[in-house]
Amino acid sequence: MTDALEVLGDRLSLPVLRELLYGFHRFSDLARLTGASRTLLSTRLKSLEEAGVIVRRQYSEHPVRFEYHLTQAGVDLIPVIVTLKEWGERHTGRQEPKTVFRHSCGAELHPVTTCAECHQQIRLGEFDAADSPVAAGGE
Protein backbone atom coordinates (compact mmCIF):
# COMPACT_ATOMS: atom_id res chain seq x y z
CA MET A 1 0.00 0.00 0.00
CA THR A 2 2.80 2.36 0.84
CA ASP A 3 4.25 1.72 -2.59
CA ALA A 4 1.08 2.77 -4.35
CA LEU A 5 0.99 5.95 -2.30
CA GLU A 6 4.57 6.72 -3.22
CA VAL A 7 3.37 6.84 -6.80
CA LEU A 8 0.03 8.52 -6.21
CA GLY A 9 0.34 10.35 -2.94
CA ASP A 10 0.34 13.92 -4.11
CA ARG A 11 -2.37 16.23 -5.33
CA LEU A 12 -1.39 16.24 -8.98
CA SER A 13 -0.67 12.65 -9.99
CA LEU A 14 -4.22 11.31 -10.02
CA PRO A 15 -5.65 14.37 -11.82
CA VAL A 16 -2.95 13.96 -14.49
CA LEU A 17 -3.72 10.25 -14.85
CA ARG A 18 -7.41 11.04 -15.11
CA GLU A 19 -6.87 13.45 -18.01
CA LEU A 20 -4.67 10.91 -19.80
CA LEU A 21 -7.47 8.42 -19.32
CA TYR A 22 -9.88 10.88 -20.95
CA GLY A 23 -7.62 11.07 -23.98
CA PHE A 24 -5.56 14.20 -23.36
CA HIS A 25 -1.93 13.44 -24.02
CA ARG A 26 -0.19 16.75 -24.58
CA PHE A 27 1.65 18.85 -22.07
CA SER A 28 -0.33 22.02 -22.81
CA ASP A 29 -3.68 20.21 -22.41
CA LEU A 30 -2.58 18.59 -19.17
CA ALA A 31 -1.39 21.93 -17.81
CA ARG A 32 -4.68 23.61 -18.73
CA LEU A 33 -6.94 20.84 -17.42
CA THR A 34 -5.18 20.25 -14.12
CA GLY A 35 -4.38 23.90 -13.46
CA ALA A 36 -0.83 22.95 -12.51
CA SER A 37 2.17 25.17 -13.17
CA ARG A 38 4.39 23.98 -16.03
CA THR A 39 7.27 23.41 -13.64
CA LEU A 40 5.26 21.25 -11.25
CA LEU A 41 3.57 19.35 -14.09
CA SER A 42 6.93 18.63 -15.68
CA THR A 43 8.30 17.27 -12.40
CA ARG A 44 5.21 15.13 -11.86
CA LEU A 45 5.25 13.69 -15.39
CA LYS A 46 8.88 12.66 -14.86
CA SER A 47 8.07 10.91 -11.59
CA LEU A 48 5.05 9.14 -13.12
CA GLU A 49 7.27 7.99 -15.98
CA GLU A 50 9.88 6.71 -13.53
CA ALA A 51 7.14 4.90 -11.64
CA GLY A 52 6.14 3.14 -14.85
CA VAL A 53 2.55 4.38 -15.08
CA ILE A 54 3.06 6.62 -18.11
CA VAL A 55 5.35 6.65 -21.15
CA ARG A 56 6.55 9.61 -23.18
CA ARG A 57 6.36 9.49 -26.97
CA GLN A 58 7.85 12.08 -29.31
CA TYR A 59 5.36 13.40 -31.85
CA SER A 60 7.25 16.34 -33.27
CA GLU A 61 10.91 16.91 -34.16
CA HIS A 62 10.89 20.66 -34.82
CA PRO A 63 10.21 21.69 -32.17
CA VAL A 64 10.83 18.55 -30.10
CA ARG A 65 7.51 17.68 -28.44
CA PHE A 66 6.22 14.68 -26.55
CA GLU A 67 2.90 13.08 -25.78
CA TYR A 68 2.20 11.14 -22.60
CA HIS A 69 0.35 7.83 -22.53
CA LEU A 70 -0.77 5.41 -19.83
CA THR A 71 1.09 2.11 -19.54
CA GLN A 72 -0.75 -1.05 -18.47
CA ALA A 73 0.10 -0.19 -14.85
CA GLY A 74 -1.46 3.22 -15.48
CA VAL A 75 -4.60 1.70 -17.00
CA ASP A 76 -4.82 -0.59 -13.98
CA LEU A 77 -5.16 2.50 -11.81
CA ILE A 78 -8.70 3.01 -13.13
CA PRO A 79 -10.31 1.19 -10.17
CA VAL A 80 -8.26 3.30 -7.78
CA ILE A 81 -9.28 6.51 -9.54
CA VAL A 82 -13.01 5.78 -9.67
CA THR A 83 -13.07 4.44 -6.10
CA LEU A 84 -11.28 7.49 -4.71
CA LYS A 85 -13.58 9.75 -6.70
CA GLU A 86 -16.68 8.02 -5.32
CA TRP A 87 -15.47 8.31 -1.73
CA GLY A 88 -14.50 11.94 -2.19
CA GLU A 89 -17.90 12.87 -3.55
CA ARG A 90 -19.71 11.04 -0.78
CA HIS A 91 -17.65 12.29 2.12
CA THR A 92 -16.06 15.61 1.43
CA GLY A 93 -18.18 18.68 1.44
CA ARG A 94 -16.69 20.56 -1.47
CA GLN A 95 -19.36 22.23 -3.55
CA GLU A 96 -17.54 22.33 -6.87
CA PRO A 97 -19.31 20.71 -9.81
CA LYS A 98 -18.46 17.04 -9.94
CA THR A 99 -17.52 15.06 -13.00
CA VAL A 100 -20.19 12.50 -13.79
CA PHE A 101 -18.93 9.22 -15.20
CA ARG A 102 -21.40 7.23 -17.28
CA HIS A 103 -20.95 3.49 -17.68
CA SER A 104 -21.49 1.69 -20.97
CA CYS A 105 -24.62 0.10 -19.43
CA GLY A 106 -26.21 3.55 -19.43
CA ALA A 107 -26.14 4.18 -15.69
CA GLU A 108 -24.23 6.90 -13.89
CA LEU A 109 -21.07 5.13 -12.78
CA HIS A 110 -20.88 4.25 -9.09
CA PRO A 111 -18.18 1.72 -8.35
CA VAL A 112 -18.71 -1.19 -5.96
CA THR A 113 -15.68 -3.09 -4.74
CA THR A 114 -16.29 -6.83 -4.78
CA CYS A 115 -14.43 -10.06 -4.08
CA ALA A 116 -13.02 -11.59 -7.29
CA GLU A 117 -13.95 -15.07 -6.08
CA CYS A 118 -17.50 -14.79 -4.70
CA HIS A 119 -18.49 -11.44 -6.29
CA GLN A 120 -19.95 -10.12 -3.03
CA GLN A 121 -19.33 -6.54 -1.98
CA ILE A 122 -16.35 -6.23 0.36
CA ARG A 123 -17.53 -5.03 3.79
CA LEU A 124 -16.01 -4.34 7.17
CA GLY A 125 -15.81 -7.47 9.30
CA GLU A 126 -15.98 -9.80 6.31
CA PHE A 127 -12.25 -10.07 5.70
CA ASP A 128 -9.15 -10.18 7.80
CA ALA A 129 -5.42 -10.04 7.43
CA ALA A 130 -4.80 -13.72 7.99
CA ASP A 131 -1.09 -13.91 7.31
CA SER A 132 -0.08 -10.61 8.82
CA PRO A 133 1.72 -10.24 12.13
CA VAL A 134 -1.12 -7.86 12.91
CA ALA A 135 -3.60 -10.73 12.95
CA ALA A 136 -2.04 -12.07 16.13
CA GLY A 137 -3.08 -8.98 18.07
CA GLY A 138 -6.12 -6.75 17.93
CA GLU A 139 -8.78 -6.21 20.51
Add this chain to the structure above:
Amino acid sequence: MTDALEVLGDRLSLPVLRELLYGFHRFSDLARLTGASRTLLSTRLKSLEEAGVIVRRQYSEHPVRFEYHLTQAGVDLIPVIVTLKEWGERHTGRQEPKTVFRHSCGAELHPVTTCAECHQQIRLGEFDAADSPVAAGGE
Protein backbone atom coordinates in the same frame (compact mmCIF):
# COMPACT_ATOMS: atom_id res chain seq x y z
CA MET B 1 -10.99 13.35 -6.31
CA THR B 2 -8.70 16.11 -5.14
CA ASP B 3 -10.66 16.22 -1.91
CA ALA B 4 -10.06 12.57 -1.16
CA LEU B 5 -6.37 13.04 -1.79
CA GLU B 6 -6.26 15.96 0.57
CA VAL B 7 -7.34 13.52 3.25
CA LEU B 8 -5.30 10.53 2.14
CA GLY B 9 -2.45 11.91 0.14
CA ASP B 10 0.44 11.25 2.45
CA ARG B 11 2.37 8.14 3.34
CA LEU B 12 0.98 7.72 6.85
CA SER B 13 -2.78 8.24 6.65
CA LEU B 14 -3.74 5.01 4.90
CA PRO B 15 -1.44 2.84 7.06
CA VAL B 16 -3.02 4.40 10.17
CA LEU B 17 -6.51 3.77 8.84
CA ARG B 18 -5.57 0.20 8.01
CA GLU B 19 -4.42 -0.50 11.58
CA LEU B 20 -7.63 1.04 12.96
CA LEU B 21 -9.54 -1.24 10.62
CA TYR B 22 -7.64 -4.23 12.05
CA GLY B 23 -8.73 -3.26 15.55
CA PHE B 24 -5.80 -1.30 16.92
CA HIS B 25 -7.04 1.89 18.51
CA ARG B 26 -4.31 3.11 20.84
CA PHE B 27 -1.61 5.60 20.12
CA SER B 28 1.22 3.31 21.22
CA ASP B 29 -0.02 0.46 18.98
CA LEU B 30 -0.45 2.77 16.02
CA ALA B 31 3.06 4.16 16.51
CA ARG B 32 4.56 0.68 16.71
CA LEU B 33 2.63 -0.77 13.78
CA THR B 34 3.15 2.11 11.37
CA GLY B 35 6.69 2.87 12.44
CA ALA B 36 5.86 6.57 12.54
CA SER B 37 7.44 8.99 15.00
CA ARG B 38 5.12 10.07 17.81
CA THR B 39 5.21 13.65 16.59
CA LEU B 40 4.24 12.78 13.03
CA LEU B 41 1.60 10.29 14.15
CA SER B 42 0.07 12.88 16.46
CA THR B 43 -0.11 15.42 13.64
CA ARG B 44 -1.65 12.89 11.29
CA LEU B 45 -4.27 11.71 13.79
CA LYS B 46 -5.32 15.33 14.25
CA SER B 47 -5.70 15.88 10.52
CA LEU B 48 -7.65 12.63 10.10
CA GLU B 49 -9.94 13.71 12.93
CA GLU B 50 -10.44 17.12 11.31
CA ALA B 51 -11.23 15.37 8.03
CA GLY B 52 -13.95 13.37 9.78
CA VAL B 53 -12.58 9.89 9.13
CA ILE B 54 -11.63 9.12 12.73
CA VAL B 55 -12.91 10.12 16.17
CA ARG B 56 -10.99 10.32 19.44
CA ARG B 57 -12.47 8.75 22.58
CA GLN B 58 -11.04 9.13 26.06
CA TYR B 59 -10.54 5.80 27.83
CA SER B 60 -8.48 6.87 30.84
CA GLU B 61 -8.59 9.92 33.12
CA HIS B 62 -5.33 9.43 35.04
CA PRO B 63 -3.36 9.70 32.89
CA VAL B 64 -5.56 11.22 30.20
CA ARG B 65 -5.48 8.81 27.26
CA PHE B 66 -7.47 8.45 24.07
CA GLU B 67 -8.42 5.75 21.61
CA TYR B 68 -9.01 6.38 17.93
CA HIS B 69 -11.91 4.89 15.99
CA LEU B 70 -13.07 4.99 12.38
CA THR B 71 -16.17 7.02 11.59
CA GLN B 72 -18.58 5.91 8.86
CA ALA B 73 -16.54 7.97 6.38
CA GLY B 74 -13.47 6.08 7.60
CA VAL B 75 -15.17 2.71 7.20
CA ASP B 76 -16.19 3.75 3.70
CA LEU B 77 -12.50 4.03 2.84
CA ILE B 78 -12.22 0.23 2.86
CA PRO B 79 -12.72 -0.05 -0.91
CA VAL B 80 -10.05 2.59 -1.45
CA ILE B 81 -7.63 0.81 0.86
CA VAL B 82 -8.05 -2.66 -0.65
CA THR B 83 -7.99 -1.31 -4.21
CA LEU B 84 -4.80 0.66 -3.63
CA LYS B 85 -3.24 -2.35 -1.92
CA GLU B 86 -4.09 -4.61 -4.87
CA TRP B 87 -2.61 -2.21 -7.39
CA GLY B 88 0.51 -1.69 -5.31
CA GLU B 89 1.17 -5.40 -5.04
CA ARG B 90 0.63 -5.96 -8.72
CA HIS B 91 2.64 -3.05 -10.01
CA THR B 92 5.35 -2.03 -7.63
CA GLY B 93 8.40 -4.18 -7.32
CA ARG B 94 8.96 -3.96 -3.58
CA GLN B 95 9.95 -7.32 -2.14
CA GLU B 96 8.67 -6.81 1.38
CA PRO B 97 6.26 -9.46 2.69
CA LYS B 98 2.74 -8.51 1.77
CA THR B 99 -0.28 -8.64 4.01
CA VAL B 100 -2.72 -11.25 2.76
CA PHE B 101 -6.39 -10.39 3.22
CA ARG B 102 -8.77 -13.31 3.38
CA HIS B 103 -12.42 -12.82 2.52
CA SER B 104 -15.23 -14.43 4.49
CA CYS B 105 -15.92 -16.66 1.46
CA GLY B 106 -12.58 -18.36 2.14
CA ALA B 107 -10.65 -16.95 -0.82
CA GLU B 108 -7.64 -14.68 -0.68
CA LEU B 109 -9.11 -11.24 -1.14
CA HIS B 110 -8.62 -9.66 -4.54
CA PRO B 111 -10.92 -6.73 -5.14
CA VAL B 112 -12.70 -6.16 -8.44
CA THR B 113 -14.26 -2.78 -9.07
CA THR B 114 -17.69 -3.13 -10.63
CA CYS B 115 -20.60 -0.95 -11.74
CA ALA B 116 -23.30 -0.74 -9.04
CA GLU B 117 -26.00 -0.95 -11.69
CA CYS B 118 -24.97 -3.76 -14.05
CA HIS B 119 -22.35 -5.44 -11.82
CA GLN B 120 -19.82 -5.68 -14.66
CA GLN B 121 -16.17 -4.94 -14.02
CA ILE B 122 -15.28 -1.34 -14.84
CA ARG B 123 -12.82 -1.25 -17.75
CA LEU B 124 -11.09 1.35 -19.86
CA GLY B 125 -13.24 2.50 -22.75
CA GLU B 126 -16.48 1.39 -21.11
CA PHE B 127 -17.24 4.64 -19.33
CA ASP B 128 -16.83 8.30 -20.03
CA ALA B 129 -17.15 11.62 -18.33
CA ALA B 130 -20.41 12.63 -19.93
CA ASP B 131 -21.09 15.86 -18.10
CA SER B 132 -17.55 17.12 -17.85
CA PRO B 133 -16.16 19.96 -19.93
CA VAL B 134 -13.44 17.45 -20.72
CA ALA B 135 -15.89 15.29 -22.65
CA ALA B 136 -16.08 17.91 -25.38
CA GLY B 137 -12.42 17.45 -26.26
CA GLY B 138 -10.09 14.49 -26.32
CA GLU B 139 -8.59 12.61 -29.18
